[in-house]
Amino acid sequence: MKILYFAWMRQRIGVSHENIELPNSVNTVDGLVDWLIARDDGYAKAFAKREVIRAAVNQEYVPFDHAVSDDDEIAFFPPVTGG
Amino acid sequence: MIRVQEEDFDIGAELAALTGGDISIGGVASFTGLVRDMAPIDGTDHNIKTMTLEHYPGMTEKKLAEIEAEANTRWPLAASLIIHRYGSLSPGDQIVFVACASAHRQAAFDACQFLMDWLKTDAPFWKLEDTDTGSVWVEARDSDDRAKSRWTDKPDTTS
Numbered sequence: 001m002k003i004l005y006f007a008w009m010r011q012r013i014g015v016s017h018e019n020i021e022l023p024n025s026v027n028t029v030d031g032l033v034d035w036l037i038a039r040d041d042g043y044a045k046a047f048a049k050r051e052v053i054r055a056a057v058n059q060e061y062v063p064f065d066h067a068v069s070d071d072d073e074i075a076f077f078p079p080v081t082g083g
Numbered sequence: 084m085i086r087v088q089e090e091d092f093d094i095g096a097e098l099a100a101l102t103g104g105d106i107s108i109g110g111v112a113s114f115t116g117l118v119r120d121m122a123p124i125d126g127t128d129h130n131i132k133t134m135t136l137e138h139y140p141g142m143t144e145k146k147l148a149e150i151e152a153e154a155n156t157r158w159p160l161a162a163s164l165i166i167h168r169y170g171s172l173s174p175g176d177q178i179v180f181v182a183c184a185s186a187h188r189q190a191a192f193d194a195c196q197f198l199m200d201w202l203k204t205d206a207p208f209w210k211l212e213d214t215d216t217g218s219v220w221v222e223a224r225d226s227d228d229r230a231k232s233r234w235t236d237k238p239d240t241t242s
Contacts (some may be wrong), residue, residue, distance in 0.1 A: 007137055007209035008220050056207070059142035075139060075207075079223030082136070082167060082208025083116055083179050083199060 001070050003032075005046070006077035009053070012046035022070040029055045030064045032074065046076075054079060084163070085147040087138065089170040091177060101162045102184050108161045112191035113182035114199055120174035122212050122219070129214035136169040136178065139207035143167070150201045154183070157197065158190040165198060167208065200230040 004017045026035050033050060036043040047053060055062055056075045068074060086092075094115060102108050121128045147165050154163060162184040172178060179202070183194040210221040 004139065006139060006207070007211070056139075056142060059139075059145050061205075075142065077139070077207060078209065078220065080204065080207050081210045081221040081223055082138070082206045083203040083227075 001068070002073045003036075004073070004075040006075065008078060009046045009076055013040075013042045022068065027067060028064070029057070029062060029066050029068055029074070032068055033064070033076075052079060053077070085144060085151055085165045085167075087140075087143050087147070087167050087169065089168060091168070092166050092180060094177075094180060097164060097166065097180065098182060101164050101182055105161055105184070107186060108184045109186045110188040110191045111182060111184040112188070112195040113180065114195055115177055116179035116199075118172050118174050118176045118178055122214060122221070124214065124216070124219055129212075129216055131174055131212050131214055133213045134172045134174075134176075134178075135211040135213070136172065137209045137211065138167075138169045142207050146206045147202065150198060150205060153201070154194045154197050158183070158185060158194040160185050160190065160194055163194065163198070165202065167202070167206065169208070197234050200227070200234060203227045204231045 001020050001022045002017060003020060005013050010016050023035060026032050033047050037047055053076055055064060057066055057068060057072050098111060098113065102111055118134050120131055122131050147167065151163055151165055154160065160183050164182045166180040168178055181195055181198040183191045185191040204227050212219050212221060
């Protein structure tokens, strides 16, 4: 699975993207976030306010109960501020 | 048409290219977003030295194309264009340009506002302002969500 991070999430985690092997126990976006937070303090800081973070699976916005699989590209980022 | 690019753009040339040759077009409305020189941070205005725009290559183009397609289903547009820049910008620089051409003005005006309102809440861009007191990520505004929500109902195009 490819995971991308943008804006201050990228800064807090320290990488813009990474490839991981999705554990069998992880089936949803929420489950992935829980798993990431347990890995490292940077993730815990980046996901501290989970309710404000937006997730996109294969470049489509999804709610956090959305399913994930090892073939997915998933991105996490703060609310967007373009325009 | 949509374009996501680092380089600046020429509004006159873009408008000429958008409408060129189509004499059914009766009006073109456009909006240009610029980098302001001041930003309120915790209630106090700060001077902006530079603004850096980050985006999600791939998803950005996909969302902009969807937003443009949606506008074209809602209004009878002869042509439409969204340009959004990324990278390092300075106060006064152009950030974003949207233009809509139609036989009549109302569709052009409305579609133009629609594109901006949807782009603000859906296109994956983030602004980092480098001010005289440090770098700050711009926070999303509730007013942008409200601006988008007014387009929930499809317009009455029969009148």
